[in-house]
Amino acid sequence: MGDKFEIVIVGGGTAGWMCAAACAAKLDPARFRVRLVESEEIGTVGVGEATLPQMKDFNDFLGLDEAEFMQATQATFKLGIEFINWGRQGDRYVHPFGTFGRPIGEADFFSYWIRAHRAGTAASLSDYCFPIVAALQNRFMLPSGDANDVRNAFAYAYQFDAFLYARYLRQWAEARGIERVEGRIVEVEQDGGTGDIAAVKLASGARIAGDLFVDCSGFRGLLMAQTLGVGIEDWSHWLPCDSAAAVPSARSADFHPYTRSTRRTAGWQWRIPLQHRTGNGYVYSGADISDDEAAATLLANLDGEAMAEPRVLRFKACKREKAWAHNCIAMGLASGFLEPLESTSIYLVQMAIMHMLTLLPSGPGIDPALPAELNRVMDVEYDRIRDFLILHYIANEPDAPLWERVTTMAVPDTLADKIDRFRHRGHVQAYRDGLFGPPSWQAVFVGQGIEPQAADRLADVLPAATVEERLASLAATIADAAATAPSHADFIARYCPAP
Numbered sequence: 018m019g020d021k022f023e024i025v026i027v028g029g030g031t032a033g034w035m036c037a038a039a040c041a042a043k044l045d046p047a048r049f050r051v052r053l054v055e056s057e058e059i060g061t062v063g064v065g066e067a068t069l070p071q072m073k074d075f076n077d078f079l080g081l082d083e084a085e086f087m088q089a090t091q092a093t094f095k096l097g098i099e100f101i102n103w104g105r106q107g108d109r110y111v112h113p114f115g116t117f118g119r120p121i122g123e124a125d126f127f128s129y130w131i132r133a134h135r136a137g138t139a140a141s142l143s144d145y146c147f148p149i150v151a152a153l154q155n156r157f158m159l160p161s162g163d164a165n166d167v168r169n170a171f172a173y174a175y176q177f178d179a180f181l182y183a184r185y186l187r188q189w190a191e192a193r194g195i196e197r198v199e200g201r202i203v204e205v206e207q208d209g210g211t212g213d214i215a216a217v218k219l220a221s222g223a224r225i226a227g228d229l230f231v232d233c234s235g236f237r238g239l240l241m242a243q244t245l246g247v248g249i250e251d252w253s254h255w256l257p258c259d260s261a262a263a264v265p266s267a268r269s270a271d272f273h274p275y276t277r278s279t280r281r282t283a284g285w286q287w288r289i290p291l292q293h294r295t296g297n298g299y300v301y302s303g304a305d306i307s308d309d310e311a312a313a314t315l316l317a318n319l320d321g322e323a324m325a326e327p328r329v330l331r332f333k334a335c336k337r338e339k340a341w342a343h344n345c346i347a348m349g350l351a352s353g354f355l356e357p358l359e360s361t362s363i364y365l366v367q368m369a370i371m372h373m374l375t376l377l378p379s380g381p382g383i384d385p386a387l388p389a390e391l392n393r394v395m396d397v398e399y400d401r402i403r404d405f406l407i408l409h410y411i412a413n414e415p416d417a418p419l420w421e422r423v424t425t426m427a428v429p430d431t432l433a434d435k436i437d438r439f440r441h442r443g444h445v446q447a448y449r450d451g452l453f454g455p456p457s458w459q460a461v462f463v464g465q466g467i468e469p470q471a472a473d474r475l476a477d478v479l480p481a482a483t484v485e486e487r488l489a490s491l492a493a494t495i496a497d498a499a500a501t502a503p504s505h506a507d508f509i510a511r512y513c514p515a516p
């Protein structure tokens with residue numbers, strides 16, 4: 018091996034190219050050599066269209082031009098996720114990428130809302146949230162930049178074509194020195210003494226050695242699972258969906274600035290509007306519906322005409338026991354899988370990359386403190402997301418066998434504590450980093466019918482009439498502000514016009 022620290026990324030899906038692009042942006046080429054091996058013959062998973070606002074942070078971190086990125090990936094903006102039939106049939110709520118209300122007294126806004134809601138004097142929680150009101154009218158604008166403006170109290174994400182994103186990042190990363198190697202890996206060579214990965218060998222006979230390997234090989238986990246034998250924590254007893262049928266449908270002229278999730282008998286269906294097409298899929302429990310029935314349900318519930326036959330994917334809700342073992346870091350599908358109900362997979366890739374860059378060894382020989390820290394933070398991320406997803410499952414009418422099972426199952430203690438605390442006074446723990454913040458939990462709790470028995474004491478201080486008046490005034494301000502935003506389609510046509 019030469020003087021440089023050699024990083025070998027195995028896999029060129031979203032995870033691989035995001036990692037390669039971050040290395041290209043942030044690592045000194047005089048000290049690091051980065052190669053990415055991928056196989057066109059094997060291809061990528063080809064799904065993964067909905068993201069979280071952190072995606073914008075990642076693109077900014079790379080220094081991508083937003084309009085160019087959106088054009089290249091046929092992206093639309095995303096203000097949140099709409100949930101239909103979750104809780105009870107006919108219900109609808111939105112998990113927004115923004116806060117509810119703004120300070121109106123000593124307590125936080127949500128506590129005042131609970132107080133007024135319990136007294137029957139509050140409007141729906143959604144009416145106090147700018148991104149929800151704008152999204153449901155199909156409107157979009159960038160945050161105004163004025164801290165006193167309700168039109169600034171949100172963040173946004175993207176809905177994009179994951180294949181085009183990987184292609185875009187590939188061009189971007191290759192132009193900045195990342196070496197791409199095409200070929201199928203047929204053998205992984207380990208160091209006889211340490212068990213570390215020494216090299217990958219391709220069908221062509223080429224041998225690619227490295228100091229650090231990043232396993233972005235998808236569900237196979239070519240390095241982490243197949244070679245190093247790192248197992249998984251199986252979470253399928255909490256998140257029983259194990260299959261998805263996915264199909265693109267014709268573009269909707271009125272593409273929505275939000276992803277939709279509709280609860281169905283054996284799972285739920287996504288709808289993700291992009292500029293050039295709509296992504297759709299039915300995530301289901303194979304024990305509760307056949308593939309054929311799932312595909313038929315999906316096709317019967319599309320907004321536009323199907324553009325292909327549904328494709329079935331299999332998975333298991335799980336987390337890899339370690340994200341970093343030996344000299345290998347797993348990212349993306351190789352590191353575990355949480356269903357796309359809250360669009361968290363690409364976020365997890367991003368987190369793994371950011372922590373990898375921070376903890377990167379400065380030379381051969383890895384201090385065990387580095388993997389220990391990466392594994393700790395990734396465990397925290399995975400566990401929190403798991404609990405948030407389970408919450409969606411447990412708070413529903415038991416109107417089909419799947420929903421009977423999940424609404425009566427025992428949940429992780431961490432989630433049970435969260436529910437207890439929320440039921441008591443509406444409190445949700447805020448984290449300094451990571452997902453998900455109080456507004457996200459408030460949206461899902463209230464949206465699916467879990468409500469606090471009382472408001473925070475501090476919310477008792479203002480007279481009831483004052484609270485009512487301030488809430489009404491805020492809802493009116495938000496409604497007026499939303500009416501000033503252009504339609505999402507007009508905004509996109511101006512912001513990133515087709516060349």
Ligand code: FAD
Nearest residue numbers: 028029030031032061062065067202235349350357362363
């Ligand atoms: P892949 O895309 O599978 O890439 C694996 C790469 O490894 C490929 O380049 C392949 O060629 C290469 N490879 C494998 N074996 C070899 C070999 N032997 N030799 C050489 N190369 C090899 N995430 C979100 O954030 N939002 C969503 O809305 C979302 N929806 C999803 C819906 C479904 C049904 C599923 C299954 C996933 C979804 N995800 C979503 C997750 C998302 O798709 C993935 O996290 C993301 O695409 C990353 O995939 P990957 O790069 O890890 O794997």
